[in-house]
Amino acid sequence: MTAPTVVVAGGGTAGHIEPALALADAVRRLRPEARVVALGTERGLETTLVPDRGYPLELIPPVPMPRKLGAELLRMPAKVRRSVRATREVLNRVGADVVVGFGGYVALPAYLAARGRVPIVVHEANQRPGLANRVGARLAERVAVAVPGTPLRGAELVGMPLRESITGLDRVGLRAQAREHFGLDQDAPTLLVVGGSQGARSLNEAVSGAATALGEAGIGVLHAHGPKNTLTVSAAPGAPAYVTVPYLERMDLAYAAADAVLCRSGAMTVAEVSAVGLPAIFVPLPHGNREQEVNARPAVRAGAAITVDDAELGPDWVAEHVVPMVADAGRLGTMSDAAAGLGHRSADRALATMVLEACCA
Structure with a gap:
C-alpha cells in the first residue's frame, strides 16, 4: 500500500490550525509513512505554527468572507477562482489523496479545488457552521463534528481533535x-x-x-x-x-x-x-x-x-x-x-481513522 498524502486546510486562527495539526499528528501515529501537507495563507498564524510543528506549508491566496453586502462581495468570485486555481496546482503537485478542511478562508478554496478530484473530509468545531463548511459538507465523503446537534448533512460526532500534550x-x-x-x-x-x-x-x-x-x-x-x-x-x-x-x-x-x-x-x-x-x-x-x-x-x-x-x-x-x-x-x-466528563479525548484518532478510510479504503 502506497503512503497516503493528506492535505489539511485550517489556516487563519489557532482555532482552525490547532485541530488540523492534532489530526496531522494522529495520522502520523496511525500511518508513520504518511505525508501531511498544510494549506495556508501568508497572513495567518499558520506561517509560524505549522513549520514549528514540523509540517510543510503551501501558501494560497486568501478568500476572506465579507460580513456585509458591498463592493468586496462583488469581487469575491474572481478571488475565489484565483485561489481555487492555485490550490488545485498544489493538490496536483503534492499528489493529494484526501483533503481535510476545518473551516475558514483556507478551507473554501480547498473544497472547491478538490471537488470531483480528491476525497474531502470536513471537520466542524462549532454547533453553528460557517459558510465554508456548509459548502464543504455538500461535497464531502465524510463530515465530522465536535458537538452534537451540528446541522450538517451526514454529520458524525467525533469531538474536537486535541494535541496529546493536552489530552x-x-x-x-x-x-x-x-x-x-x-x-x-x-x-x-x-x-x-x-x-x-x-x-x-x-x-x-x-x-x-x-x-x-x-x-x-x-x-x-x-x-x-x-x-x-x-x-x-x-x-x-x-x-x-x-x-x-x-x-x-x-x-x-x-x-x-x-x-x-x-x-x-x-x-x-x-x-x-x-x-x-x-x-x-x-x-x-x-x-x-x-x-x-x-x-x-x-x-x-x-x-x-x-x-x-x-x-x-x-x-x-x-x-x-x-x-x-x-x-x-x-x-x-x-x-x-x-x-472530567466533557469532551472526547480520542477525537484526534477517530478523525484520523475517518480520513484514512476516505482516501485508502
Whole structure:
C-alpha cells in the first residue's frame, strides 16, 4: 500500500490550525509513512505554527468572507477562482489523496479545488457552521463534528481533535515545574488569563484593572495579553507574582500552572480547558453569530464553568466574582471534577481513522 498524502486546510486562527495539526499528528501515529501537507495563507498564524510543528506549508491566496453586502462581495468570485486555481496546482503537485478542511478562508478554496478530484473530509468545531463548511459538507465523503446537534448533512460526532500534550496532561504532576517556568508563586492560587491568539482588550483591561484586588486576596496571575498589545499592571505590595506575556507557546504548562482560567469561549479553547479539567470563566465574543455563547453552554450546564457578557466584564466584576471563586479551593475542585466528563479525548484518532478510510479504503 502506497503512503497516503493528506492535505489539511485550517489556516487563519489557532482555532482552525490547532485541530488540523492534532489530526496531522494522529495520522502520523496511525500511518508513520504518511505525508501531511498544510494549506495556508501568508497572513495567518499558520506561517509560524505549522513549520514549528514540523509540517510543510503551501501558501494560497486568501478568500476572506465579507460580513456585509458591498463592493468586496462583488469581487469575491474572481478571488475565489484565483485561489481555487492555485490550490488545485498544489493538490496536483503534492499528489493529494484526501483533503481535510476545518473551516475558514483556507478551507473554501480547498473544497472547491478538490471537488470531483480528491476525497474531502470536513471537520466542524462549532454547533453553528460557517459558510465554508456548509459548502464543504455538500461535497464531502465524510463530515465530522465536535458537538452534537451540528446541522450538517451526514454529520458524525467525533469531538474536537486535541494535541496529546493536552489530552495526556498531568496538571498536578507538572504544577511545580510549570510555575517555575513562568516565574509564578508556587503556593498561591493562580488565575490564567488568555484573550485568544491575538489577545483581547476587554479581558486585558478588566483583569489588569483588578490586579490590586487579586493580589490582596493572595492570587497570582499568568496573563497572555496578545503580541499586538501592551499591559501595565500595578500589583499590591507583597502580592504573588502577576506575570504578563505576549503569547503562550507552552499552553500545556500554562494549564498546569493555573487553578482557573478566564478566557474567550472559542471551540478549541473550550475543548482544551475541559479536557484538562480547568475551572473556567468564559467571556464569549460579543459579535458574529454568537457561536461562542453556544460553545460554553455544555461546560456551564455541567458546573465546570461560568460565563459573563463582554459588556459586563470589568475590574469590579473580576473583584466581585473571580476573586472569591479562585480563592475557594473547594469550589474549584468541584468545578474541575465536573469538567472530567466533557469532551472526547480520542477525537484526534477517530478523525484520523475517518480520513484514512476516505482516501485508502
